[in-house]
Amino acid sequence: MQKMLGWARVGALVSCLFGSGSALAYTGAKWNLPEGVTEMSHEVHHLHMFVFWICVVIGIVVFGAMFYSVFAHRKSKGAVAASFHESTLVEIIWTAIPFVILIGMAIPAAATLVKMDDTHNADINIKITGYQWKWQYEYLGEDVSYFSTLAAESNRARQLNSGIDVYTVPNYLVDVDHPLVLPVGKKIRFLITSNDVIHAWWVPAFAVKKDAIPGYINEVWTKIDEPGTFRGVCAELCGRDHGFMPIVVKALPEDEFKAWLAEQKSKGTEVASAAPVAAAPVPAAVAVAAAAPAATEVAAAAPAAAAPAAAGKSKDELLAAGEKVYKTNCIACHQAGGTGMPPTFPPLAGSKVVNGPKDAVIQQVLHGKNMMPPFPQLSNDDIAAVTSYVHSSWGNKGEIVQAGDVAAARK
C-alpha cells in the first residue's frame, strides 16, 4: 500500500514540482534559499543570487563556446583542424578577467561577513547547549531555561516501521515540544556550546548556523524583523539521532515576549536552573559511548505519551511505563540489559547508586552527572516509572518510586 502510494506520488511528480506540491512546512522554500526574516538573511540571499547569476553568465559563455565547437567543428562535417596551440595574450586575458570578477564577488561577501561577526551590544543573551539529541535554551540573566526535543508525534512516527504515515504528522521532524521564544526587533546574541559531541544550530530564516563545540562557546547574533514560527535543524552529524533534533523559534512582538518571559519566571522554571550545563565535558578519551545498537524503534513511546496519573500506581504499571521510558531515553548509554558500556557508561545492574537510597537515582536523572545529560524535561510520572524500572530490573533490589517522590525531589 505504502509502495503504491509512493508510485502514485512519482506519477504526480511533475505537477508537484511546478504546482504547490507538498506543504513547505519547514523553510517555506522549495528550489532556493529562503529569503528569511532578518537583514542578514536578506543580504545572504542577495549574495547567493549574485554569485549564482555570475556563474550562469560565465557558464553560458564557456559552455556556449564549447558546444558551438562540438557542433560546428566536427570531423564528420569536414572540419579541418587548425594548428594554433598557444597565445600568451589570450591566456593573460582569461586569467585576468576571472580574477577581476572574483574581486567583485569578494568585496560584498567580506562586507557581509564583517557585519555578521559583530555580536556587540546585544539586547538579549541566550545560551544554547546541544545534547545528544536535544537543545537546551537558557535566557541568561533571566533565570529561565528549558530543553527542547523533537515533538512526540514526530518521534513516534519516525521509528523504523512505525506504521504511521508521516504525511499525517504536522510538521514532521521539524517540530519540538518547547520552542525557543524570541522577541522581534531586538538584537539577540546566542552563545552556542555543547555538552557532548559537536552539533550545529541552524535556522535558515535567520541565516544563522554555528557549530556547538563542547568546551567552547561560539557567538552569533540575529535580529528578527517579523513575528512568526521559524524552523531549523541540527546541522552537524552528532550520532544516531542527528536527523531528529530540530529547532523551532517562535518570534513574538516584544510585549508578548515579555509577558511570556514573566510567565516562565513565575512558573519558576524549575526545569533547568539546576542543570549543570557548565559541567565540563569529560575528556573525550573516555567518551566511549556507542552508536547504540539497541532497539529504539521498539519503543515508540515518547515521554509525554505516558498516561498522567494521580498518586500511587501499581508496581506493574510503573514497570511497564518505566521500560518504555528507559528504552526511549536511557538505553543508548546504559544498554538493554542494564550493562552500560564501561568504563564511561556504568552498568545499572548491580550499581551502588541504584541499590542505594532511591533519591540518588532521581537526582541523577534530574540533574545528570558528567557525561550523563539531565532529564528534567521528563514528567514526574516518567521519572518515577523509569526509576522504579531500574530499581527493580536486572537483579537490582527493587524499590518503587512514585511521582510524588520525584515532585519532592524537584523542590
Next chain:
Amino acid sequence: MATPAAAPTDHSHAPATGKYFVPAPSAWPFMLTAALVTCIIAGWGYLEDHSVGPIPPIVGALAAFYIIFRWVRGVCLESEGGLYNDQVGRTYRMGMAWFIFSEVMFFAAFFGALWYAREMSIPWLSGEGTKLATHMNLWPGFENTWPTNGPKALGGKFETVSAWGLPFVNTVLLLTSGVTLETAHHALKENHRKVCIFWMWVTVALGSLFLYFQATEYLHAFHTLNLTMHSGVYGSTFFMLTGFHGFHVTLGTLMLAIIAIRLMLGHFKPDSHFGFEGVAWYWHFVDVVWIGLFIFVYVA
C-alpha cells in the same frame, strides 16, 4: 645498494643507455602486509578489551622485522652482485628523499597540534581573542600559562622536565652523533674502512645512549614529576612528539647498526654506498627534528 665503481661483472650496464633494471617477482611485500595486519588485529584485541596479551603483536612485529630484513638483504645482494646501474642508485636516493619528506609532514602534524594548543586553544580557554564567553561561562579562572593540563587540570599537578638536564645532554649526544656519522662517511669515501667502522659504532653507541637517557627521563617524568599522557594537552603533545621521535631514533639506531655490520662484511664502495647514505640522511633528519623538539617542547 649502489653501482659498483668499475663493476667487473657482466651485469653492469652503462648508465641510461643500457637496459633497465627489472627485479624478479617477490613474495616479501605481501608477507609484510600480512605480518602488519597480524600486529593490527592483535593490537586491536589489546586496545579494545585487553583480551590479547602482548605476545601476538610482538610475534607479528618480529615477523615484520624478519621479512623486512630478508627483503632488504635481497636488495643488498643485488646491489653487491652489481645488478644496479646509476639509474637505480638515483632511484633509491630520490625514493629516500621523498620518504623523509613524508616523515617531515608526519611530524608537522604533531608540531602543528602543539602550536595550536599554545597559540589558539589555551588562549581561547582563558578568554583571549573572540572567546571571552567561553572563558566566563565555562572555564572561569583558567589562565593562559604553559605548561598546562587544561582548565580541569587533568591528570593532576605535574612538573615539567627541565630542558637543561638530560634533554640538553641528549641534544649534545645527537649533535655529536651527526658529526661522528659524517666522519665515518668521510672515512668511507677515502676508503679507510676500519676508521669508518669505528665511527659507525660510536654513532650507534651515541644513539643508544640517547635512548637510554630518554627512557630514564620518561621514568622520572612518570614517577617523580607526575607528568604522563594524562597530563592534559601538555602531556599529550610532550609524549606524542618525544615518543614519536624516540621511535624514529630506535629505528635509526638499528639501521646504523646494520650498516656497520654490512661495512664489516665488506659491503659498500668508496664512491657508491647508497645504503649508507640513505641511513645517514635519515639520521640527520632525526637529528634536526630533535633540535625542533628541544627548542619548542623543552626550552620555549
Next chain:
Amino acid sequence: MAHTDHAHHDDHAHHGPAPGIMRWIKTTNHKDLGTLYLVFAFTMFFIGGLMSLVIRAELFHPGLQFVRPEFFNSMTTLHALVMIFGGVMPAFTGLANWMVPMQIGCSDLALPRVNNWGFWLLPFAFCLLLSTLFMPSGGPAGGWTMYPPLVLQMGEGFPFLIFAIHLMGISSITGAINVAVTILNMRAPGMTLLKMPLFCWTWLITAYLLIATMPVLAGAVTMLLTDRYFGTSFFTASGGGDPVLFQHVFWFFGHPEVYILILPAFGIVSTIIPTFARKTLFGYDSMVYATASIAFLSFIVWAHHMFTVGMPLAGELFFMFSTMLIAVPTGVKVFNWVATMWRGSMSFETPMLFAVAFVFLFTIGGFSGLMLAMAPVDFQYHDTYFVVAHFHYVLVPGAVFSILAGVYYWIPKWTGRMYNEFWGKTHFWLSAIFINVTFFPQHFLGLAGMQRRVPDYAVQFTDFNEISTIGAFGFFLAQFIFIFNMIKCMSKKGVPATDRVWEGAHGLEWTVPSPAPYHTFEVPPYVGDDETQSLHGAAKAH
C-alpha cells in the same frame, strides 16, 4: 625464497608472468599491478555504489523504511571512505601504473617491489575497515571526516578504522613515491619534463600532494587513537585541547585530497581532448603552471570546510579569499580545453564523450564550489545537500568520468581489443543522464534546507529525493554495461586493435604493439617529435 633473493637473471625476456595465483601475489610488473589496482578499484566502486543505494533507498521516502539511523550513518561514512580511498585513488594509481612507464618510455615503475606492497596493503586495509560492519556495535558512523568527539563514540571497531587509514596512507605514500621517482628518474632520453604528457605531469604533482598530506592524516588519526586509549587530550577542552584542532589537521589533508582526486583527471582529459580534436593541446605550459598553482593553493584553503566552527574573522576572510583564488587556475584549464576543441576536427568516440561531459559537469561542480567559498553564504549551504551536490558533481562526473574515459581510451592498448563502441556510447548517455538526475535535484534540496547525513527528512523534500533515488539506481545499473564491455576486451573477444588505435593519438604508448608487451621498453626508446607534437605543435609539417 632464497632463489628470489638473488633475483634477476639477466634474461629479461623470461620475466613473463608465472602461472596461477602466485603470479598476482608476487608480481612486480607495472601492468599486472595496474590491472590489480583497477580490478580492486572497480570492486570498491561496486561496494561503495551498493552503499550509496542503501542511502538512496532509505531516502526515497520520508520516514524510516529499511535501516536504523546508526546503520545509515555507517553507510554514509563507509560509502565515502570506500569510494575515495578504495575507488578513485586506487583507480588513478592503476592508471598511473599502466601508463606512466609507457608514456615516458621505461620498463617499469622505479620501485617495483614497493609497488607490489603498496597494492597489497589495500585489500587488507579494506577488509579491516569493512569487517567493522559485522561487529556488534557496527561500523564507523561519524562521517568520513571522523570528527571527534563523535568518532570516539564508535564501538569496538574503532582501532580497525584507525589502522585501516594508516594502511591506506602507507599504500598511497608508497604509490606516490614510486610514481614521482619514476617520472623524475626514468624518462627516456629526450623526454624532458616539459615534453611529458600531461597525465604524467598531473600525476607528478598529485604524488607530491599525496606525500605531503597523507602523513598529516595519519597524524590526525593517531591523535584520535591516543585520545581514546592513552588518555591524551588533544581534542578535549578540559585538558586544554580543542575538538576543532582535529578539523584543522584533517582538512589540511582533506582539501589537498580533493585535488588528489581531480588532478589526474585533468591529466586524462588533457590527453583525450587533443586526440579526438586532432589538434594540439592549447597552452601546454600554462596547463602545467595552472596545475602547480592549484596544488600550491590547495594547502592554504583548508578551513573553507570549517566556516561555521567559529574561527576568528581574519581567518574566515583569509580562507574565503584564498579559496576563491583557485577558480583562476582552474578556469585557465577549462578555457584551454575549450580552446583545444575550438576549430579542431572532432569525432566523438566514447572516451571523448566522457571527456567533454567532464569539462561540462566538472565546471558546474566548480561553480557550486565557488558559491560555497563565499563564507557568509556558506553559513547557509554548509552541511546541506547543496554541499553533497557540489562534491558529487566534481567527484562522479568529474573524477569517475575521467577514469571511465581513461579506461575506454587505453584499454585497446592494454588488451589488444577494441571495446564495443555502441555499448560504450550507450553507457555514456545513460551515465550522463542519470548522474544529473541523481545530483542536480540535490542542489534544490540543500538550498531549501535539507541537511546532510540524515536518514529521514521533512516531507517537503520528498519529490526531489525521489528523483535523486531513481537517478542513483539508474546510474548504478548503467555501469554494468561498462563492466561487460571491459570483460569482453579482457577475454580477448572483439575486434583487434591497431597499434595507434586512435587516429589523432600521439605519445610513446602508441608506438608499441597492442597489447603492449609485458615490459614495454626494455631499452629506452628514442623520443621523436611525432610523439610530443600533440603537446607542442608540429615540429614538422603534418
